[in-house]
Amino acid sequence: MKIIYFAWLREKAGVSEEEVNPPESVSTVEELMDWLKGRGGGYAEAFGDRSTVRCAVNQEYVNFDHSVAAGDEIAFFPPVTGGRQNIEDSK
Amino acid sequence: MIRVQAEDFDVGRELEALSKGNLGVGGVSCFVGLVRDRAGGEAIEAMTLEHYPEMTERALAGIEAEARERWALEEILIIHRYGRLQPGDRIVMVATASAHREAAIEACHFLIDWLKTKAPFWKREETPTGGQWVDARTSDDKAAGRWVEKDPDAAE
Numbered sequence: 001m002k003i004i005y006f007a008w009l010r011e012k013a014g015v016s017e018e019e020v021n022p023p024e025s026v027s028t029v030e031e032l033m034d035w036l037k038g039r040g041g042g043y044a045e046a047f048g049d050r051s052t053v054r055c056a057v058n059q060e061y062v063n064f065d066h067s068v069a070a071g072d073e074i075a076f077f078p079p080v081t082g083g084r085q086n087i088e089d090s091k
Numbered sequence: 092m093i094r095v096q097a098e099d100f101d102v103g104r105e106l107e108a109l110s111k112g113n114l115g116v117g118g119v120s121c122f123v124g125l126v127r128d129r130a131g132g133e134a135i136e137a138m139t140l141e142h143y144p145e146m147t148e149r150a151l152a153g154i155e156a157e158a159r160e161r162w163a164l165e166e167i168l169i170i171h172r173y174g175r176l177q178p179g180d181r182i183v184m185v186a187t188a189s190a191h192r193e194a195a196i197e198a199c200h201f202l203i204d205w206l207k208t209k210a211p212f213w214k215r216e217e218t219p220t221g222g223q224w225v226d227a228r229t230s231d232d233k234a235a236g237r238w239v240e241k242d243p244d245a246a247e
Contacts, residue, residue: 007213052226056211059143073145078213080208
């Protein structure tokens with residue numbers, strides 16, 4: 001499956017997109033985030049606090065219990081922004 | 092019509108084109124968003140808008156379709172820019188044309204509120220002390236939320 005990262009999630013992950021092949025036990029967005037977090041480093045930071053993470057599967061907003069499968073395009077990003085409030089840890 | 096582009100746009104020309112040839116239009120409402128030079132007391136030197144191209148047009152088309160369902164509109168125009176913008180630059184334009192002013196004004200207000208919470212854009216501001224991603228605003232969610240409760244029939 002293809003994973004795309006935006007904004008500070010892209011900066012933390014260190015890549016804008018990548019092809020991944022998680023184990024079969026990974027069947028939901030939540031499980032995918034757990035698996036990605038397990039890679040450590042920037043991924044652990046990116047998926048540490050999920051209250052500021054949003055997800056789209058095949059270009060549709062989804063909840064974290066949504067299923068994921070091979071061939072899907074999965075995007076992770078912060079809530080969309082029309083205004084301001086700084087996040088200290090994004091520098 | 093929806094356009095997502097890096098280039099600037101001419102508001103007068105866009106408004107003229109919007110209703111041209113449609114004599115059923117009795118009113119056009121328009122909102123133009125600009126980049127401010129200050130945010131939260133801090134000077135802004137520039138702002139970069141990142142977006143998710145494959146999803147942006149789909150999200151905007153969904154917002155447009157919802158506005159058309161709720162109000163009797165002749166025309167809708169949404170232009171959203173991405174890339175690096177400086178204070179004073181135009182960033183977004185929403186225009187709605189209808190037979191009557193109420194539908195045009197309310198739909199325009201609805202569209203800009205929903206753009207701020209639904210369209211997949213992220214802003215990074217450049218300030219004298221460095222760059223920072225702009226976090227989502229609760230006030231924008233509240234502004235968009237006002238349209239959830241509202242009875243669309245009451246708007247016409």
